[in-house]
Amino acid sequence: DTAVSQTPKYLVTQMGNDKSIKCEQNLGHDTMYWYKQDSKKFLKIMFSYNNKELIINETVPNRFSPKSPDKAHLNLHINSLELGDSAVYFCASSPAGSSYEQYFGPGTRLTVT
Amino acid sequence: GNSVTQMEGPVTLSEEAFLTINCTYTATGYPSLFWYVQYPGEGLQLLLKATKADDKGSNKGFEATYRKETTSFHLEKGSVQVSDSAVYFCALGFGSGANSKLTFGKGITLSVRP
Numbered sequence: 210d211t212a213v214s215q216t217p218k219y220l221v222t223q224m225g226n227d228k229s230i231k232c233e234q235n236l237g238h239d240t241m242y243w244y245k246q247d248s249k250k251f252l253k254i255m256f257s258y259n260n261k262e263l264i265i266n267e268t269v270p271n272r273f274s275p276k277s278p279d280k281a282h283l284n285l286h287i288n289s290l291e292l293g294d295s296a297v298y299f300c301a302s303s304p305a306g307s308s309y310e311q312y313f314g315p316g317t318r319l320t321v322t
Numbered sequence: 323g324n325s326v327t328q329m330e331g332p333v334t335l336s337e338e339a340f341l342t343i344n345c346t347y348t349a350t351g352y353p354s355l356f357w358y359v360q361y362p363g364e365g366l367q368l369l370l371k372a373t374k375a376d377d378k379g380s381n382k383g384f385e386a387t388y389r390k391e392t393t394s395f396h397l398e399k400g401s402v403q404v405s406d407s408a409v410y411f412c413a414l415g416f417g418s419g420a421n422s423k424l425t426f427g428k429g430i431t432l433s434v435r436p
Contacts, residue, residue, distance in 0.1 A: 213365065249428065250409055250428065250431070251426075251428050251429065252366075252411065252426040252429065253426070254423060254424065264421060265421070265423060299365055301366075308415070308417075308419070308422030308423075309354055309356060309371070309413075309415035309422060309424055310368055310371070311366075311368070311424065312367075313365030313366040313367070314365050315363070315365050316364075
């Protein structure tokens with residue numbers, strides 16, 4: 210059983226396009242996150258949601274818009290893609306009262322050409 | 323601000339060698355400390371944690387001790403296996419409740435040769 214799943218696994222697109230990445234967790238967790246991992250493996254938080262409410266927004270360009278339709282889903286929509294957006298995007302979730310123990314999805318490798 | 327510094331990699335070892343991966347941190351207050359591991363093609367997994375000074379976290383033969391005096395949380399394993407090949411991330415956690423946040427180090431790639 211997949212705990213945190215993301216789709217798609219790979220995404221290749223051209224500059225200027227708009228794309229979405231979806232994330233679902235079946236762990237019953239309250240909090241979900243988006244992280245960006247660059248080519249040097251550096252991992253940085255972008256957003257967190259708790260029970261569908263935005264909690265953390267780490268100075269991410271407003272071309273990135275997260276949406277949480279329910280607490281099991283957190284999607285990431287990116288407008289006007291740029292070359293610098295190329296990275297691996299990870300979704301994660303954590304249970305109530307244990308926000309540091311995060312469960313990560315397998316990642317979505319986004320390549321902007 | 324809060325930050326985590328890991329030693330530069332990559333690291334290549336022979337099977338059964340001793341492993342040390344250095345991690346130091348800068349933080350206001352008293353963070354919790356973590357090691358996460360990322361196996362090839364997968365997301366990160368929590369490997370071990372320590373929530374206060376002098377705590378030792380351990381899992382799968384790996385250990386790390388929270389050293390407040392040296393602001394360090396070095397990861398060690400006495401005898402590595404090929405299956406330990408992965409990227410290792412040191413992280414610190416701060417904040418409370420839903421505002422809790424993990425700050426990761428840059429990650430270090432470990433390759434273990436048979």
